[in-house]
Every structure is written in structure tokens, then in C-alpha cells.
Amino acid sequence: MTKKENKSTGLKKAEKKRQFILSFMFVIICAIILFPFLLLVSVSLSDEKDIVFNGYNIIPRVFSTNAYKYVFKNPTSILNAYKVTIFYSVVTMVLNTLVMALIAYPLSRKELKGRKGMSFYLYFTTLFSGGLIPTFILNTQYLHLGDTMWIYILPGMVSVWHVFMLRAFIQGIPNEIVESLRIDGASEYRIFFGTIIPLSKPVIATVMLFTFLNKWNDWMTSMLYINDQKLISLQYLLQRIMLNVQLLQQSQQAGTSDMIDATQLPTETVRMAMAVAVAGPALLVFPFFQKYFTKGLTVGSVKG
């Protein structure tokens, strides 16, 4: 905004004060938002004995990184859950975004017959669903996806809202570009991969980010479908540790023997260190996508 020169200095001062108050208010809001994060990190970096005697604190009274050493030394269960989660999160991020973009492009072409019908075919699934139990029985008894890696990858490939977001963005690309490429004899696949995808970077990045985070944060799939300990996801492992800290001890005993005595397990701090280790990667990914994020999100966010 351009500053008006005819404004009196008094008004400017008032505006300055107002800006200061606003900033102050947001600093407080942000502090409230960050507070639980800080608490988590602080407990994870505290000394176990101090926690047991004095309770949690927002700043570590006695600093210690033992909990993290413990988490990352504990080889079997946690590292395995990391591997599984990273694998299916990355695969679905690429695969799902591709599948969704592939249908979003035809749906954005006004000349294509039946595109409204196809949109409704997708949209209807948000209005009515078979529900948890029929889905569960289908996946386990008929498709036999239980206890396989496929259960993480195949179901829920298409998110209708993401397709509509992609469609809205692609619609904003001038039609002349597509038409001129067609006249030059380019196939639709060539147009899609060579031109549409590069031009849709903001929305593609946004959808990839959301898909990745949805999968990374998924605990439900493991809880419902996985019994094989080698295939459980990180979030579900974390959930089980919340309800049963002994689980850490068990995996400990099953693991290598050169560890600290299992009875001396620093449960309180290790628990929180686990939570930080699970949440961390999701938060680290975010800044890489932020450049595109708000732009991709706000285009056609309300209506596809």
C-alpha cells in the first residue's frame, strides 16, 4: 500500500501503535500455538530422574539427550516402522498425485463429453460411503490386503477435493496453449506431461504435500489391518507406546543385548522423544513446499 503524504504525524503514530498491538497479539497467539511443541521437546531433552521427582517443565531443569540415544539405538521396531512409513508415504505421494492429476486434466477440458458425469461419479463418494465395517470386510476378506504393504498404497488413492483443486488450477491455464500444441500434433499425454504438469507446479506441490502428510500421519490403517510387527507404521507404533510403555521394553529385550538394563528404561522422556521423532519429519517437509502452498491451496479451495 502506498502511504499518503497528507497524513498527519499524529495519525501515523496511532497507526504505528496499532501495528505494534497487532503484532504483540499475534506473538502471543503464536506462543500458545508453539507451547505444546516446546513442552514435548523440553521433556524429551530432560533427565529422567528429574522428571520423575519434579514433573514436566517447559524448560529442561536437567538437560539430557539420553532419551534420543535410547530411541535411535533401539534398533528393531522403531527403525523398521520408519522404513515402512517412509516407503509407503513417498510411493503414494508420487503415485496418488499422478493418478489424480491424470483425471483432473480431462475433467478440466470443457469440450470433453461426459466430464460432468465423471465429476459426479467422484463427488458422490463424499456424499455416501459404505462405512468402516463394509470397507474393512472388503479389504480383508475379499481383496486380501490385510498384513500386506498394499493396504497402505491402494485404498484411498483418489481424494475428490484434491482432484477438484487440480482441476480448478488446470482450468486456469489458457486454453490456447493446449490448442496450439494439439495443432502441432502433440498427443494428449505429451501435452499433459510436457506442459500441464510443469505449469501446475504450485497445485501439484500442494497435493503432494497433503498426500505425503496424510500418509505419514496415518495410524488407522495399521490399527485395523496390520498384525505383522514388521509392517506397522510409525504413528501406530507411537500410539501403542502411549498406551503401553512396556512395549519399548519388550522390543528392547528382543533387540540387541548391549543395552541398558530394561528395568531402567527412561519411560517418560523416551516417550516424548519418540513423539518428537515421529512429528519432526512431517514438520521438516513443510517449508520445502511452502513456496507453492498458499497459492495452490487458495485456487478453487471452496468450490472445485
Place this chain on the structure above:
Amino acid sequence: MKEAKTTEMVKNASKKRFKVKRVSLQLYSMCIPAIISVFVFSYLPMVGVILAFKNYKYSKGIFGSDWVGFKNFEYFFKSKDFFVITRNTLLLNTIFIITGTVAALFVAIMLYNVKSRAKTKVFQTIMITPHFLSWVVVSYMVFALLNPSYGLVNALLSKFGIKGIDWYSTPNAWPVILTLFSLWKHVGMDSVVYYAALMGIDSSMLEAAEVDGATNFKKTIYVILPTLIPLITILTILKIGNIFRADFGLFYQLTRDVGALYPTTDVIDTYIFRTMRVVGDMGMGAAIGLVQSFVGFVLVIITNAIANKIDPDAALF
């Protein structure tokens, strides 16, 4: 000469028609993966709703199990759980919608008033971050605050001489706790949409109001807020359409599925899950799921029709 021209034209036309056909064939082929995926994982389970009318036996499968008519529904509607979980779902979702909308609006409007772009970006980024955490991780944060032996809240209370509260066996506190954490997680993301709408406000309108001597407060009430009303209406209507669907993670993880909290935190989705996992009554669970899906469906249709009347552009279909 003339003949040659017409044959040329016919040739061109058929070439063009062929090309159009080829283009649309390619376009249709692009849709196939998504269409198949949605068919298998969204439409096929719909067949499974017949379970709601059956006494499901694992050994007999969906189609082989015996029909029981509306018995599952009857049993559910007559149970005392029906009232509790319906009340909890509707009440808590209503609270979430109201507080969530007010908070998101407040944040968006205040953010709009911050002139520094750099600051705006920092504030927005921080406020969005909780959206990217799973409810499992958030449940650890809640536990760090409320855990009866080491939790921070009880430690603070004891400093003021108040005896610590065993939060995980105090059901009455949980509607407030859940609302606070729902707000905490969603306010940043929800405000993004409103903020984006505010960016589209014609600044000449604001300048005109300024010339007329409007204070900032008056500008907010008479210029900024009215421009948001259509968006607020639509988003609220859409949320009302989903009022029967609870956020399973919020209710299941934050309460750590503690039975003592069920009176105020048990919702339709957690109840169905327990019916399936703990009780093992698939037919009953499917029946409750069908009721939820059906009521949700009707509500979305109604609310969408209302949205359509208010602003046809804002309706979903």
C-alpha cells in the same frame, strides 16, 4: 476444380473428426486409473451395507449370512447409547463449528490488518503447523499437559495450592479440552481461506471509508465483514452437512480411549469402531454406519439446496 475443393474439405473434416475422436479417446484413457480405484475402494463397499440387515458370521461371508431385517437398527435405537453418542456428536460438532468459525475469522481479519508482509508470513506459517501433526502426536502433547502424575497443568495448580485433578477420569472437562485442541489444530488452516478472500477486497472501498472518517473498527464491521458473509455462510452450511461425522482421531486419540470419559466423549465414529473391535458385532456396526451415512447424505443435500438458494455459485452441485 470445385470438385477437388469439396473432396479436400471432406477429407479435412473427416481428418478433424478423427482427430477429435483420438483426442477424446486419449483423454478418457487418462481417467481409467482413478475411475477403477474409486470403483473398487469407494463403490464396492457400498454393496456391503446389506450387512446392516444381516447377522454377520465370518464363516458365512457377507452374502451367506442370515437376513435379520431391521433388528440391528431396532436394537441400536432402543439402546441408551444411541442418545448419548448422538448428543455428543451433534453437540461437540456444533461447538467446533461455532468456535472454529469465529476464531478463524478473527485471526484472518487481524492478520489482514498487519501491514508487514514478512510478519504476516511468519505468523501464518506458525499457526498452520499444528495442522500437519497427527492426532497421535497431539495426544502426547495433551498427555504432557494433563497427565496426573507429572503433567504441567497439575504442577501449576499445585503452585497455587489447588489439588491436582485426575483429568483422564473427569469427563466433564473434556468438551472444553477437545474444543481447545480442535481450535489449536485447525485455526491457522481455516483462516487461510478467509484471509485469501480478504486479499481480494477492493482497496478503493476501504480508502473511501477512510475518507469518510471511518475508524478501523467501523471499517471492519461495515466493509470487511460484509464481504465475507457469503463465504462464511457457505462454509458453515457445508460443515453442518457433515455434522453427523466426527473426527475419529480427535475423539479416540486425545482421550486415549479411556472408558471413564465415554459419557462426554463417545461419538458415533468411536462407537462404531468399538462395536466392531471390542464387541465384534459387524451387523450392528454396519447398521449404525448406514444410519450415519444416510443422515449425513440427506443433510448435505438439504444444506446444499439452501446454499444454492443463497448463492448458486457457492453451492457444491
